[in-house]
Amino acid sequence: MKLLFIGSRLYDDIDWYVRGKGIESVLTESNEEAINLDLPDQVFIVPRGMDGPKQVALMQNVNAIVPLIGIDPPLIDVAHMKEEVEEEYGIPVIAAGVRAVELTSNKIKTKEFYEEIGVATPEYQILNSPDELELDFPVVLKQGEGQGGKDIKIARSIEDVNEYFEEFDQALCEKFVEGSEISIEVLGFDGQYVALPPIYKGETTLEGTHPLNKVKTGPCMVEGLDNNLVQHTAYKVARNLASDGIFEMDFMFSKENDQLYAIEVNTRPNGTRYLTTATCGINSLCELVNMAIGEFSLSDISDRLEYHYSTEIPIGNYNGPTPNEPIKSFEANDFVVHGPEGYQRVTARASSKEGLEKLVEKLM
Structure with a gap:
């Protein structure tokens, strides 16, 4: 099995998984000084855009393409490439299609979409x-x-x-809604969708504190909020987008109005993926690989679900204990350090709240 990955920045998150599966990895990147270029089996430096990755995919005769793009601007080009490559060459591209990207990349269109499908929004x-x-x-x-x-x-x-x-x-x-900020990941492939446990990102502030500067926890435990409602609503949104890959959705829960509001949805890997993995044992990026190799299954995910208490703490520069190899895997560690130097975060998990407090104390 040979897979093409587009973009190197997130590749170290899954290199251990790709190797464990015995997959031959090919990667395209437009920046010859980008990180993680030493990890895949083959690397091709290509111009910006999707024509280069498409040509490499055809030249290398890959079985599927997995874009690892965590920013919005290239997503529409990826979506158009997906439709062309799947229709003309029969190569699966594990990413959202044109309609889903057009609806989610523009906040006004997203608002209109929520109203069309009957999902509450501010x-x-x-x-x-x-x-x-x-x-x-x-x-x-x-x-x-x-x-x-x-x-x-x-x-x-x-x-x-x-x-x-x-x-x-x-x-x-x-x-402006005063309340609790919540994120949730939904995985979708070939008409199947599964909503993973919601993550609590803190309370809204009039100062507009950036989420990266907040302590986050999983699973979401907000008084008065039923997590099943969050998962059901997220599932409804993903099902109506009717596309493949990762959907990350932001919600707000107003205690005053007893109302869950949908804020936005992204069709790409997101910043809460470490917390989701720590909380439930399901790594969304690894699931993209499973989709590409034909091993994505709702029943399998259900069987593998775990239940942990987790937290993510911004620390700047981490100086605590060294994690085990592979360092980005919760299968080998009870904590993962991620983010660039100066802006690092630690995501940790334990089987109890007390255990989590002791682990955080040790790491700090």
């Missing part, structure tokens, strides 16, 4: 000028495209809105 309006504002403060101002908190502002007054429009001509204006 009240919103499209602003072309501050004078059009009808919602009460505070509100959240966003651009249609962007990730990681980019171009998002919490406005508490009309002056804040005016300031935002000094830089932008239009905004998605959303009612």
Whole structure:
């Protein structure tokens, strides 16, 4: 079995799994100085875009293609390549299709999609000028495209809105919801979908604290919230997107309104994947490999589900005990260190809350 992986940045997360499966790995990357280029069996440096990976896939006669892309801009090109390669050459591409990417890469289209399928989302309006504002403060101002908190502002007054429009001509204006932030991964392939346990990412703040700076925990335990509702809603969204790969969804739970709100959905690997793996034992990136080699199964995932308490803590630079090899595997460790130097995080797990507290104390 030979697989083509697109992008090297995330490859060290699954290199141990690929080797364990006896898979021959081919990787394409546009940056010849990128990390992890020493790990795959073969590496091809190609121009940006998807034509290079497509040509390598055909030249190497690979069995499937697994894009490992964690940013939004290339996803639509991947989606178009997927449709072409699958239709013309019969090579599976484990990624979302064009429709799913178009609906999820633009926050306005995502809002309209939620309304079409009957999923609650915070009240919103499209602003072309501050004078059009009808919602009460505070509100959240966003651009249609962007990730990681980019171009998002919490406005508490009309002056804040005016300031935002000094830089932008239009905004998605959303009612600020005070409550709990939740993420969940859904895996989808060939019409099968499974929602993994939800992750708690902290409470909303008017300061707009970035998720990377918050302590997160799994599984999600928020008073008044039924995790089954989160999983059911996430499953409904994924099923209506009707595509393959990883779906990462952000929700907000308002205790005041006793309401779960859908915020956004991403069709790519995401930042909470380590916590999800620590909590339930299912590694979403490894499941992309399983999809590619024909070993993805809902019943198999159900049989492999584990139950742990987990947490993810931003630490800057990690100086604790050395993890076992492979260092990115929870099968070999009860903690994983990830992220670039200066912005590292530790994700740890244990079978009890008390055990988790002791482990975190040891690691810190």
